[in-house]
Amino acid sequence: MRRWIVGFVSIYLFAGPSVQTVEAATRVPPGNRHTEQPDVPYGARKRTRDTRSSFEAKYERIRDLLAGDAELRSKIRSAARAYGIDPIHIVGALVGEHTFNVDAMDRLQTYYVKALSYLHSDIEFSYDGESVSDFVRRPQFDGCSGLRNDADLWACREDVWNDRFRGKTVGGERFPNDRFGATFFQPYYAGQTFGLGQINPLAALSVTDIVHRVSGYPELSPDQAPAVYEAIMDPDKSLAYMAAVIRDSIDAYRDIAGFDITDNPGITATLYNVGTPRARARALAADNRRRSAAGQSPRLPEENYYGWLVNDKLSELRAIMGER
Template sequence: MVRRPLAALLLVLALAAGLPVLAADAVPVPPGNRSAVQPPIDGSSIARTRETKGSFEDKYKRVYGLLQRDRTLIGKIKKTAALYDIDPIHIIGAIVGEHTYNVDSIDSAQGYYIKALGYLSEDNLAFVHDGVSVGDFVARPEFEDCAKEKDDYDLWSCREHVWNERFRGRTVDGTAWPNDRFGRVFFQPFFAGQTFGLGQLNPLAALMVADRVHAVGGLPVLTAAQAPKVYHAIMDPDLSLHYMAASIRASIDAYRDIAGVDISDNPGLTATLYNIGDVRRRAQEFAALRRSSPGTWPRENYYGWFVNDRLDELEKLL
């Protein structure tokens, strides 16, 4: 018979019973990668890098150089991370991952400040699909149960779930809805499929942590009716760092509360979740897996694996 520590056994029983997991009960995930070699890189990342005739290593060196030169930015990363009670290496990992695999680096953060100001003057910018605003859409009766959620993260997660279950790729009341992610259908009217700023956030990701950013960072509350301000917030580095940190904090909390594991010391895992999103669903799926196989750990994707693989170098930036 396999003997397990009492704490681990109690954790399994709590998860099986659907009871909340206290922070002290969460099992720390071991550092480093679970895979000996990097998992397959997403085809879209490969295609984007080929289009620019570059390489992932070149892109990594450029973003690393940007962070190495900009000590003011590093100071802001440290300060923001402290506010949200996370290690700043998590923010570093997300920035490096995004600019290595999803976009090319700019020469300095100043370029993002300049672009951010432009969005505030876009008066006609709105989150709509085919003439239907997202505000009107989520007022439909299908979303009624979501109104009971107590924070923005759970509210928008619920709405995203309803979209996937009731609308995505379906015809409802005579209207055919796209077979695409909620965030791409309603939240990227000008640049479908793209993310923005230093942290390459999408508008939906920002709205999911808007109340946390307001409570912790003191920034004004953002709503889906304020599209220009949402775009400005995710493009301006001083503001977007808050949304990055809050998003990472939310991922750590979700895996602690839902799956009973502490991922706060594994930047590759937080980077993976930052990259793929849909964190609550993934935490629930992992919790179910862990109930049947208690020794199982979350695994990094190619993006998170790279962050863990370069962790020694990345920590030198701090």
Template sequence: MRTSLSKIPALSLLVVLTLTSACLGRDLVSVPPGNRNSEQPPIPNTSALRAKAFNTTYDEKYQKIVGVLRDDKDLMASIKKAAQAYQIDPIHIVGALVGEHTYNITIVNRVKSYYVKALAYSQSDFKFSYKDVTVQSFLKKPEFAHCDAFTGSAELWECRDETWDKSFRGKVIDGVTYENMTFQRAFFQPFFAGQTFGLGQISPLTALEVTDLVHSTSGLAKLSADDPQAIYRDIMDPDRSVIYIAAIVKDAMDVYKAQGFDISDNPGLTATLYNVGQPRRRALALRQAADAAGGKKLPEENYYGWLVNDKLTELRGLLGE
């Protein structure tokens, strides 16, 4: 997850809440199914390099994840159960999984092997840090103080993510060089580049963002950066991973609806947002563009979501539809 869709300026989430309130009087735009782009948008070079490194192709990777979804009845049952709990169409979870395992890490042959990885991570000794500074200490910097106004996990962690981009990313501050990388990559990837994040390829940062929703809907314990082992347990465990996927999709739908766009009928768009993250920032940018003269009026899918919409008939068939 978390590849760049476009260069969206860092915008204050306080502004997001203000504009969300203003949007309540607007007519809700139902985004129609299907792709806005007639051809698939460019696929990042990193995906091509990953496929080449493992001597495979996108089509082979696609067929592999489709095969797992078709044959693993327990996994499909978990998908449908999670979708029902979060009141979303299960095709959105299927789409997210298909996109991840087609363009990112290839799914393993047996989903149950992720349980072994979950156990290994949960027993490891590690922390979330960047240049030997823990994320807990880093967040005490004054630049993050305004984020404390948010009590919800999604708004709080997206504010911190945005503040990193605006105030630290790619800059030199007090003699410290902060690399041009995402907040997730800087602090929440403690093992190695390209490491697996389980079935859903959910980053620890994204899990922290939706932990309130997961707790209130599914009853799982709230996650904290103070306990990285618990975060890895949840994102690596296949059963819990599916729950987090549902929560991520539901959160994106709710955020876009608050800005006046119903994206629930377009699995390619929810897959796109699952891939790129930062739904609040992106929903606000779309709202502002839609309000501007000649601006974009509807959200568009990226390469990842385009595939999901293009293969929608086949993917719905996996659900018995």
């Protein structure tokens, strides 16, 4: 564990947290809290059924891709090292995405080719003719100005969307009762994610400052949608963004909810799947304050169906990565 803490401090020294902050958080033990896998959502079951496949077959496909591609395993280790996380967290997210959402492609080269095609497209992030950059200049978003990092900035904007616009009529304009990301950031169809890491554009924008600082890739802008898609389609960049998203979730749960989730890849995989780690950490912290006031023990973070599989297959996945 010490090596991950040291890596974390070397990367995030600018942000001010210390090793004592990590040690003060309640450690979430390894393993699943649920004895049986939670229900898999209908959408995941339908996608798999429509391709005449099964979750087990899709799991075996991504497992075999990882086992048979030494270059990919090396890239995973390198990305994990740069962001101060255990590589198994990246492996878990890959396994979850390619088991429940998409099928693994045979070769990384396929993703490189697709990345170039997106770079030369004319897509944009907008709703009803208004770009997201113009939309977040509305006065309702003034309270988000001056936030110190992209994760806080976009989380604030998403909160404003939910509170002030989602499903409401504002200035005579009716806004959809849908997620911020689905409304502005998925021009092909709602729910779509991309690339090896199946990252959505809003998640990438939320950590682009970290990725720029750590990996040196250019910062992404919502005004340059093709570059965002190219970044999340390119396997090398995608792994950096995956690692940054996972790192951000770990930090959010430590700083907001008081839990150290670094020993439980099923929890980090769950957060990778469901997103909005800050909002979820705040909800868990509020729930535990209520429980404490009632004399109850705190509720630990729990895995969903996606994270449950990762924990269930953990020994096999660690073996593939050359770990015990």
